[in-house]
Amino acid sequence: MTKDGLLDTIAAVATSVGVAGIGIVRISGKDALVIADKIFVPRDKTRVFDFKAYTLHYGWIVHPSEKTIVDEVLLGVMRAPRSYTREDVVEINCHGGIVAVRAVLELALENGCRLANPGEFTKRAFLNGRIDLSQAEAVLDIIQAKTDAALKLGSEQLRGTLSAGLKKIRKIILDQLVVLEANIDFPEEEIGSADLRIIRKRLGEANSLLKDLLYSSGQGRIMREGISVVICGKPNAGKSSLLNALLKQERSIVTAVAGTTRDTIEEIIDIQGIPVRIVDTAGILEPRDLVEKKAIQRTKRYIDLADLVIVIFDGSRSLSADDRLLIKRVKNKLALAVINKIDLLPKINEKAVQVNFKQTIRISAKKMRNIGLLEEAIAELVYKGRLRSTESILVSNIRHIEKIKKAQKLIAESLSSLDNKISIEFVSQNIKDAIGYLDDILGKKFSEDLLDRIFSRFCIGK
Ligand SMILES: Nc1nc2c(ncn2[C@@H]2O[C@H](COP(=O)(O)OP(=O)(O)OP(=O)(O)O)[C@@H](O)[C@H]2O)c(=O)[nH]1
Ligand SMILES: [Mg+2]
Structure with a gap:
């Protein structure tokens, strides 16, 4: 055996474990056909060695000594070097779910395969020269x-x-x-x-x-890892409403009571193809108990780590000490100001907000107004208006x-x-x-x- 175990024939379940229509056990290596022949009985009584490459065969996985049927399957053969790994590869399509797939895998292991390590099929594709390392990473x-x-x-x-x-x-x-x-x-x-x-x-x-x-x-x-965006604002400003509006579903609880969100809530949304991890924070500024104290600490940490901070203001109220505190807190961050509740009578001094931010967007989270504008602003900030999409080579x-x-x-x-x-x-x-x-x-x-x-x-x- 080489250090890599490159001479071993390896097997693994290639599909995700759980309830599903089918599950695939994949075998790769020089003995793939021999091992498959030991455990597979095709309906037409042919032998696995005689199967043409890229053909599928109906039959049963049968325990070689006990002669019991393990599962009814479709078995496909790909011959070296024209396969994923450049070795002989056998793929067994069994019934999905945990039991059938595992039983077939175990039988393959008992009959000469070794359980594959993580990524080992792709590693072989690389070591055997089918793809280079950057492609394997892709x-x-x-x-x-x-x-x-x-x-x-x-x-x-x-x-x-x-x-x-x-x-x-x-x-x-x-x-x-x-x-x-x-x-x-x-x-x-x-x-x-x-x-x-x-x-x-x-x-x-x-x-x-x-x-x-x-x-x-x-x-x-x-594109690969996404950005993290944190929504912060004083209690009742509409942070959770904004998260829900961006998600287009009720994820975070919204009530008229200040201090509704007691801890951070995180979701992933897709904004113009950018994965955005968006965090709704607790608006609490004066903790009433330990949970809230922790929540405040967490909010601070999230703000520090965020790529972008959205500071949301209640447009129907005048600017408060809490608002000013938040403005100060995000001073060194890339931040967008959002003035919410524009469906109500305006009370806020918008100018006082605008001087502190590069961009201010007026929305109504509740009435879903200007949410698209906000999304565009986020995307534009990320791309700085220079999005060249995947036409140029992107090194990720x-x-x-x-x-x-x-x-x-x-x-x-x-x-x-x-x-x-x-x-x-x-x-x-x-x-x-x-x-x-x-x-x-x-x-x-x-x-x-x-x-x-x-x-x-x-x-x-x-
Ligand atoms: N009229 C109006 N009301 C809004 C708007 N956005 C939110 N609200 C209301 O404002 C209240 C507070 O909204 P939330 O989204 O819970 O506010 P929050 O900032 O998450 O509040 P906390 O979690 O308590 O810090 C709720 O009664 C919302 O229905 C809006 O655009 N217009
Ligand atoms: Mg909330």
């Missing part, structure tokens, strides 16, 4: 996508858009390295100034391509961003070294290191530790 992004936009982003990356962009940059800088290295090896053939000009120009191109990738990375991360992975940053810095350094006529050796070492960082993203070199970190975040069966 599989995880797809599984964990919370919105359509995040899904689109993951699919782009899986298709290899990012890989292609990185490979293009890699080729540009590698070509320049070759010229520079030739000069180091044969110093008598002094590198011409025309050559140097070309090298400088091409490295400049690589530099701006890397910068473009970094620019898109901020948006990529937002923090691991990738770090490496690209390092590579870009080295290339920028090389450029200034060339300008300042610093030694060619120095420039070429920088380029080599930059290539190393790009290779890290693509997984051309990797450590066991890195793979463990990436694949342990997967579920078993993927």
Whole structure:
């Protein structure tokens, strides 16, 4: 057995556990067909070895020695190298629910499979060269996508858009390295100034391509992980009503009694494709008991951690000391002011609010007025009006961003070294290191530790 157990045939349940129409047990490895043959009896009495790739077969999973039927199934075969893992793969579609799926899995394990580790199927796809590491990570992004936009982003990356962009940059800088290295090896053939000009120009191109990738990375991360928005405001301002309006359902209790929400309530909503974790806080400012004291502390912490704070004011009342306290509290945060209850007689001094915020939006949470305007304002703040959607390559992975940053810095350094006529050796070492960082993203070199970190975040069966 290799350290990875790459020679083992692995099995796992690929579908989520619970009541469902079907459940799939997936087997991958060199003995997949042999093991499937031991436990599967097709209706037409053929053998699993003879099944053509990409065909489905009806039959039964039968205990080999006891001859008892475990489940009625459909069994599919994909042959190496044209499978998810590039190994022989068998997928058994059993009845859903916990019992049938588990019984079939156990029988596969008893007959020669090892239980797969989290992400091990995808890890094999990577180790066997079907996808690079950034694509393997995209599989995880797809599984964990919370919105359509995040899904689109993951699919782009899986298709290899990012890989292609990185490979293009890699080729540009590698070509320049070759010229520079030739000069180091044969110093008598002094590198011409025309050559140097070309090298400088091409490295400049690589530099701006890397910068473009970094620019898109901020948006990529937002698409994947979302932003956190906290609604705060004095008691009765309409925080819970606003949460419900954004959710378009009654989630948080709304009453005319001040101090209705006694603790923070969190939900995820989709605003123009951005996953937004939105938090309704307790409006309490003077705690009456320990629960409320804790709630206030939590509200403070949420405000500190939030990407965006919505401060909601009751438009039908004049500005109070509580309002001013909150304005002070969010002074250093990205914050939007919302004046609520515009369906009632206005009492608030809007100007006094406006001077403290970049943007003020007037709404009625109860009558659902201007909620769309607020959503747009949130989206626009996130994208800063520069949303380029998934047309550009979005680097969503923090691991990738770090490496690209390092590579870009080295290339920028090389450029200034060339300008300042610093030694060619120095420039070429920088380029080599930059290539190393790009290779890290693509997984051309990797450590066991890195793979463990990436694949342990997967579920078993993927
Ligand atoms: N007329 C009017 N009433 C509103 C509006 N929004 C909220 N209210 C009312 O204001 C009261 C308080 O609303 P909530 O949403 O519970 O306020 P809150 O800020 O969550 O209050 P606490 O949880 O107590 O801090 C309720 O009676 C709501 O029906 C609005 O736009 N117009
Ligand atoms: Mg409330």
